[in-house]
Amino acid sequence: MISYRKELWFNTKTRRNYINITGDVQEAVEKSRIREGLCLVNAMHITAGVYINDDELGLIKDYDDFLERLAPHEPVSGYRHNLTGEDNADAHLKRQIMGREVVVAVTDGRLDLGAWEQIFYAEFDGRRRKRALIKIIGE
Amino acid sequence: MISYRKELWFNTKTRRNYINITGDVQEAVEKSRIREGLCLVNAMHITAGVYINDDELGLIKDYDDFLERLAPHEPVSGYRHNLTGEDNADAHLKRQIMGREVVVAVTDGRLDLGAWEQIFYAEFDGRRRKRALIKIIGE
Amino acid sequence: MISYRKELWFNTKTRRNYINITGDVQEAVEKSRIREGLCLVNAMHITAGVYINDDELGLIKDYDDFLERLAPHEPVSGYRHNLTGEDNADAHLKRQIMGREVVVAVTDGRLDLGAWEQIFYAEFDGRRRKRALIKIIGE
Numbered sequence: 315m316i317s318y319r320k321e322l323w324f325n326t327k328t329r330r331n332y333i334n335i336t337g338d339v340q341e342a343v344e345k346s347r348i349r350e351g352l353c354l355v356n357a358m359h360i361t362a363g364v365y366i367n368d369d370e371l372g373l374i375k376d377y378d379d380f381l382e383r384l385a386p387h388e389p390v391s392g393y394r395h396n397l398t399g400e401d402n403a404d405a406h407l408k409r410q411i412m413g414r415e416v417v418v419a420v421t422d423g424r425l426d427l428g429a430w431e432q433i434f435y436a437e438f439d440g441r442r443r444k445r446a447l448i449k450i451i452g453e
Numbered sequence: 454m455i456s457y458r459k460e461l462w463f464n465t466k467t468r469r470n471y472i473n474i475t476g477d478v479q480e481a482v483e484k485s486r487i488r489e490g491l492c493l494v495n496a497m498h499i500t501a502g503v504y505i506n507d508d509e510l511g512l513i514k515d516y517d518d519f520l521e522r523l524a525p526h527e528p529v530s531g532y533r534h535n536l537t538g539e540d541n542a543d544a545h546l547k548r549q550i551m552g553r554e555v556v557v558a559v560t561d562g563r564l565d566l567g568a569w570e571q572i573f574y575a576e577f578d579g580r581r582r583k584r585a586l587i588k589i590i591g592e
Numbered sequence: 593m594i595s596y597r598k599e600l601w602f603n604t605k606t607r608r609n610y611i612n613i614t615g616d617v618q619e620a621v622e623k624s625r626i627r628e629g630l631c632l633v634n635a636m637h638i639t640a641g642v643y644i645n646d647d648e649l650g651l652i653k654d655y656d657d658f659l660e661r662l663a664p665h666e667p668v669s670g671y672r673h674n675l676t677g678e679d680n681a682d683a684h685l686k687r688q689i690m691g692r693e694v695v696v697a698v699t700d701g702r703l704d705l706g707a708w709e710q711i712f713y714a715e716f717d718g719r720r721r722k723r724a725l726i727k728i729i730g731e
Contacts, residue, residue, distance in 0.1 A: 315454050315593050315731045317628035319699055350456035352493060352590055354630060354695050358706030360645045366553050367499045367545055372533030376542050377549070380524065385658065394650030403654050406645055410655070410690060412549060414644050417493050417556055417695055419588035421458055426586060428497030447704060449697035451630055451730060452590060453454045454593050489595035491632060491729055505692055506638045506684055511672030515681050516688070519663065551688060556632050556695055558727035560597055565725060567636030591729060592593045 318346030318450045321358075326440030329387075330408075332374045333435045335364075335446070339418070340425050342448045349423045351452015356415035358447050361405035361439035363412040369432040381408040381438075405438035412436050420452055457485030457589045460497075465579030468526075469547075471513045472574045474503075474585070478557070479564050481587045488562045490591015495554035497586050500544035500578035502551040508571040520547040520577075544577035551575050559591055596624030596728045599636075604718030607665075608686075610652045611713045613642075613724070617696070618703050620726045627701045629730015634693035636725050639683035639717035641690040647710040659686040659716075683716035690714050698730055 320342045322335060339355055355364045367373065385407035390396050393403030416433060419426035425433075435446050459481045461474060478494055494503050506512065524546035529535050532542030555572060558565035564572075574585050598620045600613060617633055633642050645651065663685035668674050671681030694711060697704035703711075713724050 315628075317730065319697065319704070350454075350590070352491065352588065352630065354697055356695075356697075358709065360706070360708050365549065367549065368534075370534060370537065372536055373542060373545055376532045376534050376546065380546055384523070384662070393654045395646075395648060395654050397650055398648065403651060406651055407654065407658055410643065410645065413552070413691070415695060417495075417554060419458065419493055419495075419586060421588070426458070426588065428499070428584075428586075430499050431497065445706075447697060447706075449630065449699070449704065451628070452456065489593075489729070491630065491727065504688065506688065507673075509673060509676065511675055512681060512684055515671045515673050515685065519685055523662070552691070556634075556693060558597065558632055558634075558725060560727070565597070565727065567638070567723075567725075569638050570636065591595065 315451060316348050316453055320448045322446045323443060324435060325443045326437045329440055331437040331440055334369050334432050335435050336433045339433050339448055343420055343425055346450045348420055348450050348452040351420045351450055353418045353420050353450045355433060355448050359444045361402050361409055362444055363409040363414055363436040364416050364446055365412045365436055366416050366431050366433055368430055402439040408438045454590060455487050455592055459587045461585045462582060463574060464582045465576045468579055470576040470579055473508050473571050474574050475572045478572050478587055482559055482564055485589045487559055487589050487591040490559045490589055492557045492559050492589045494572060494587050498583045500541050500548055501583055502548040502553055502575045503555050503585055504551045504575055505555050505570050505572050507569055541578040547577045593729060594626050594731055598726045600724045601721060602713060603721045604715045607718055609715040609718055612647050612710050613713050614711045617711050617726055621698055621703055624728045626698055626728050626730040629698045629728055631696045631698050631728045633711060633726050637722045639680050639687055640722055641687040641692055641714045642694050642724055643690045643714055644694050644709050644711055646708055680717040686716045
């Protein structure tokens with residue numbers, strides 16, 4: 315069995331952002347030299363997530379509206395968590411809906427994705443350095 | 454380490470549908486001859502998902518109502534993604550709530566599931582050929 | 593390849609409860625003697641979940657309010673599933689939002705978690721014995 319680990323770092327200019335990391339993950343699979351296995355990609359922070367869906371700008375805006383409707387940022391005082399001095403309770407909820415992680419099959423040395431599947435890092439409380447983890451096991 | 458890969462194909466008659474695939478996944482585990490490992494099952498499309506819950510018709514209807522309440526299909530014009538000519542933006546959102554994938558332990562050559570756990574393929578934009586991926590690694 | 597399996601048992605006094613199990617999972621990783629691999633943690637019941645987020649009491653209450661707003665327990669008659677004699681349809685929906693499982697990387701014999709990541713067992717229909725599964729593979 316081989317294993318491979320890599321961190322991806324982000325520092326988004328806006329509070330919320332959706333970044334396509336499919337190329338970075340594919341590159342990690344190639345560097346790992348793993349031909350058959352499983353690839354985990356997860357946010358290492360609890361106000362960000364990793365998910366798979368379409369790289370289409372309208373859809374990304376639809377997700378953002380949807381999440382803001384379910385767990386609005388304002389009023390900040392509407393969340394108990396923000397009594398700790400934070401203003402990011404909504405980010406914890408939003409990330410929970412989109413998911414912390416994805417697991418993708420590795421087949422023949424490549425990510426085994428459907429035609430339109432793209433891996434995204436979803437930032438809900440950005441404007442500081444944060445990271446995602448890629449861990450691949452297989453052989 | 455052994456790995457095994459199999460695709461399941463679907464073509465639902467209705468836009469939305471929930472199909473119990475536990476038997477198909479268990480069959481794949483048996484064919485893989487893997488005794489101990491992990492089994493990934495994921496939709497290969499971004500308007501469908503794979504989830505685990507009860508095979509009870511009332512509950513499936515409750516899920517369907519719940520998803521339609523959170524992300525209604527109509528009005529189609531309510532989503533930016535549909536400006537691309539699609540009418541399935543709601544399906545992308547619904548799948549994100551239910552999840553793209555499940556990972557199930559394989560123990561003693563069988564899916565290591567609780568008594569009521571059943572694996573479902575959830576279709577949110579059907580009436581065409583679509584598929585799910587089973588990937589098992591272990592030994 | 594090595595594999596390791598352990599069950600954690602719970603019996604919460606309240607219907608809903610959120611229990612930090614990070615220490616139990618780390619202990620399982622140590623017992624497994626696996627240095628590099630993947631660790632799956634999942635609820636074995638369909639009215640409970642496993643998720644990763646902050647161990648902060650205000651946030652946990654925010655999650656609980658959020659879930660109760662999206663899928664309220666009352667009126668029990670508002671769900672078709674409850675026509676079977678159950679009163680826990682809301683618990684099936686709540687768990688689906690929070691997630692059934694997490695997959696965590698194992699690196700250098702430890703859970704490869706970010707600074708604030710904590711693993712929780714989320715109970716939505718407690719007051720009886722229920723369990724979660726830890727399955728680790730690697731070497």
